[in-house]
Amino acid sequence: MSELKGACIFGQSGGPTSVINASAYGVIATALKNPSITRVLGAEHGIKGVLNDRLFDMGQEDPAELELLKYTPSSALGSCRYKMADPDVDDTDYKRILEIFKKYDVRYFFYNGGNDSMDTCNKISKYMQKVGYECRVMGVPKTIDNDLFGTDHCPGFASAAKYIATSCMEVYQDARVYDTGMVCIIEIMGRHAGWLAGAAALATAYGAGPDLVYLPEVDFDMDQFLADVERIYKEKGNCMVAVSEGIHYADGSFVSEAKTSATDGFGHAQLGGLASLLAQVVKEKTGAKVRGIELSLLQRCGAHLASETDIEEAVMSGMAAVENAVNGITDKMVGFERSYEDGQYVCKTKLLPLTDVANTEKKVPIEWINAAHNGVEKPFIDYVLPLIQGEPKLPKEDSLPRFAKLKKVLVK
Amino acid sequence: MSELKGACIFGQSGGPTSVINASAYGVIATALKNPSITRVLGAEHGIKGVLNDRLFDMGQEDPAELELLKYTPSSALGSCRYKMADPDVDDTDYKRILEIFKKYDVRYFFYNGGNDSMDTCNKISKYMQKVGYECRVMGVPKTIDNDLFGTDHCPGFASAAKYIATSCMEVYQDARVYDTGMVCIIEIMGRHAGWLAGAAALATAYGAGPDLVYLPEVDFDMDQFLADVERIYKEKGNCMVAVSEGIHYADGSFVSEAKTSATDGFGHAQLGGLASLLAQVVKEKTGAKVRGIELSLLQRCGAHLASETDIEEAVMSGMAAVENAVNGITDKMVGFERSYEDGQYVCKTKLLPLTDVANTEKKVPIEWINAAHNGVEKPFIDYVLPLIQGEPKLPKEDSLPRFAKLKKVLVK
Incomplete structure (x- = not known):
């Protein structure tokens, strides 16, 4: 040459x-x-x-x-x-x-x-x-989405994953201090791939993370979600949830979009606001104190x-x-x-x-998502952990x- | 004894x-x-x-x-x-x-x-x-509110202040990468005292922070706010705003409460959601791309x-x-x-x-807030800086x- x-x-x-x-x-x-x-x-x-x-x-x-x-x-x-x-x-x-x-x-x-x-x-x-x-x-x-084809992972993903896992561990400490209980819903970036939302489960693997994690690789079912949250809230008195901004119903429509259509102009125009939408739904259903937290830009610039x-x-x-x-x-x-x-x-x-x-988009392998579609399996943790060191x-x-x-x- | x-x-x-x-x-x-x-x-x-x-x-x-x-x-x-x-x-x-x-x-x-x-x-x-x-x-x-009477400052405030300042510096980098411009509104805790919102100005003192900071010690005027944002957005093509969750109109009503009454049930029940309310108002007024970020629990458990x-x-x-x-x-x-x-x-x-x-609540001294009521003066910075070291x-x-x-x- x-x-x-x-x-x-x-x-x-x-x-x-x-x-x-x-x-x-x-x-x-x-x-x-x-x-x-x-x-x-x-x-x-x-x-x-x-x-x-x-x-x-x-x-x-x-x-x-x-x-x-x-x-x-x-x-x-x-x-x-x-x-x-x-x-x-x-x-x-x-x-x-x-x-x-x-x-x-x-x-x-x-x-x-x-x-x-x-x-x-x-x-x-x-x-x-x-x-x-x-x-x-x-x-x-x-x-940060980690969805590039053909590469084991992408620069940017691991730092966002670490930010998400660390923040979840900290919020976990905070969101259970009262004896009155709370449901805390954390919204994480990733419109089509759930790599980042899954990274929240790192916090769980280290003893202080979400009880439930929802990825966009599988269809979201609101009734099942509410049943999941209610079960854990009854069991533990608290429940922490991580959701990908890109979760969608079986018909492909984003769960977050329900907000925009249902509100009178104060709904978020950008994708986002999902955490507060889900918080509201959970509050109505369970009566629990609920807080929605959107990690927003912080997760990609931390x-x-x-x-x-x-x-x-x-x-x-x-x-x-x-x-x-x-x-x-x-x-x-x-x-x-x-x-x-x-x-x-x-x-x-x-x-x-x-x-x-x-x-070409690379998504989280279905076999790394649990059977109940509300969490990730150990191979996912093993995949992410070396990257955040x-x-x-x-x-x-x-x-x-x-x-x-x-x-x-x-x-x- | x-x-x-x-x-x-x-x-x-x-x-x-x-x-x-x-x-x-x-x-x-x-x-x-x-x-x-x-x-x-x-x-x-x-x-x-x-x-x-x-x-x-x-x-x-x-x-x-x-x-x-x-x-x-x-x-x-x-x-x-x-x-x-x-x-x-x-x-x-x-x-x-x-x-x-x-x-x-x-x-x-x-x-x-x-x-x-x-x-x-x-x-x-x-x-x-x-x-x-x-x-x-x-x-x-x-x-974290730093509003206890009789003490120079309170444990908890400085760490939240540092989290806020650092996060603002990082978001500042992120919220101006496109040539299309953006208004970014960051909502900070502090219902009656503006110590934490003011701490966002530390980021500005170090070259990468909000252009405008609104504290609850002074009355909030929506028209003046919109004029402030529009002026800076026209000047710089970007505008970053820090607001205390507790900003209120001259009649004492919280700006954030407008949301709850104006929406159909998806509004936040807790104080919060102010950032997205202001984002929507700015978007309607200026047509700019706007993002509201609520630092939520993250700022007090980081x-x-x-x-x-x-x-x-x-x-x-x-x-x-x-x-x-x-x-x-x-x-x-x-x-x-x-x-x-x-x-x-x-x-x-x-x-x-x-x-x-x-x-008894200790508020930010009025003389530490600028005359335009959209920022803090140097004595505020000098007060906070040693605490975050x-x-x-x-x-x-x-x-x-x-x-x-x-x-x-x-x-x-």
Whole structure:
């Protein structure tokens, strides 16, 4: 494979996570050191930054600030949710991207995101191949939802899982202090896959977590749910429930959507508000004191509770994307493969064709969900536990997080 | 002062905090070592445990588990919200308490809580004096609301403040990643006092916090609020708002209560839901994407983010209660006095008459709130900052918190 010299563009796309900037660090720091890469450009708001010619010169950043990206949540360069058209129908965006690539002699394109972002990445890769413009395109995985196909897990998931499990353990202590009893319902992100809601069961495995966990992989039955809650509340005087925001009835309609239609305008417009809807239903049925808690954005940006394993793997995936591209690889996403050496969890990178990854969702295996559809089985716990290990070395200033401050110098 | 020998009872009351168990540790560990105290009893669910003769023998606990109380959130012995009657009207409870005190030869009573709990403590103290039963009664302060009279601050406040500030800094990163803009509204506890909502401004002082902060010390004006949000959203493309759950209109009615009356049964019955109400109003007015986040119980049980200063002071207040009582003091609450030595924050305990403390609320000084009533001034920041310093030495097991596990052996 002959050496390919040129600039690289790196972009972040989709919902942010606690460690997407750690992947950014992996890409940027590795690219800045590599002699084949002449210039490292960061796209403002993902592919939109390319389309709008809004590119930051990452070489002008202070290396110490770049390193702080490892511990800085959310997308430091800005993100986007931008669906690329089918290039056979409308190739306007693709022509524009090619124009920008040519303008800056871009020969490497690294795109960090989830399912939709890998679709973007894949389409750009295929377009560049079609028009014969040599550019190595690599996807870097990211999603708290953990639903990317072909990889053991995704950077971002473990830190959110750890945040959820820890918060559940703490709320468990709090939600049972009175002798009057309480039902506590915790709403967790994950519209189609229940990886995050299932992670709440880690808290249960360590003695202080939800009694019931509902995942979107199986249909939700309100009557069964109420019977479950009532049974446990009668038994224990308390009941803690974790629900995925994406739970749905057998007809496919989201349970959370009932709210919007049933209220007079104060219902949440976004998906969410499920916890308070279920709290209300449980209150009416049981008369119990009920509290609904939505973990909301907190679960995906709680960098102070990130998993150091997740951070290191996020950096590793970014590094691997650059190193493989420089070595001649293109049209792939970096994925993870897990093994155990002397019982110790080991994670290595592997490469997956972008075509396979784009738009395919990986859900929790049905056999990891219990027969009653209100909890997860031990293999789920065994799967998640190694991923959440280690405390982040987040620097603090006056006991508050010191996040990266980038200069974001636009390329002229 | 002659030595008084006898058993002690310790109870926890009111809403739990991240460090109320640290105070419990201070009381219990000190009492267990003191030769004047013959037996250390823990009341199950505060004063209810005394009334119901449900007392734990704290001497039977493993010392290592007791020490873990320093890092375990919520009320390990159980809490209560129990309003004692005026003993001149109905002395049933007081007679029962005296009976239990005599049964176990209780000569020391330590009660850990906020305003209402200090009222309980005060009433019991005065009753015992009136009937001539020698028992030294000491209040140990606790409240995330920081609204106890006569003390510089209260254990529990700083840890909640740190949780709030850190979470705001993280959400700040997340809530501005898209180029489409967003208004983010964070609802914070504090029904009558704005100490906790004000603490969100710590995040702003460190470059990543709310643009607007609304406290219950001043009347809320919805039109002014909407104008504030609209101005900042137009200016910056984003707007982050922190609101106290207790904000109210000039007529005294809670802003959050509008929701309950306006909805068809899905509105929150408890105080709460304010964030989503305001989010909806802002959305209708501005058309912006809006997200409401309620920090809910998380802010008062987030022990992993506790302030080590708060933990140490909570322990100190418990120790001081026991030591002073053994030395002959009674009918007081332990409070804190702040000084600065060579510019370094120093906190010492002081003693306040229970009569003065019971039922008096300390609010944020009006001069610490800005003229526009949508933020706090620097003295507020200077007040809070020393309190949140230091990281807790929370032990973990497999990277999840290892909280205290008490045996809770009931006294026969």
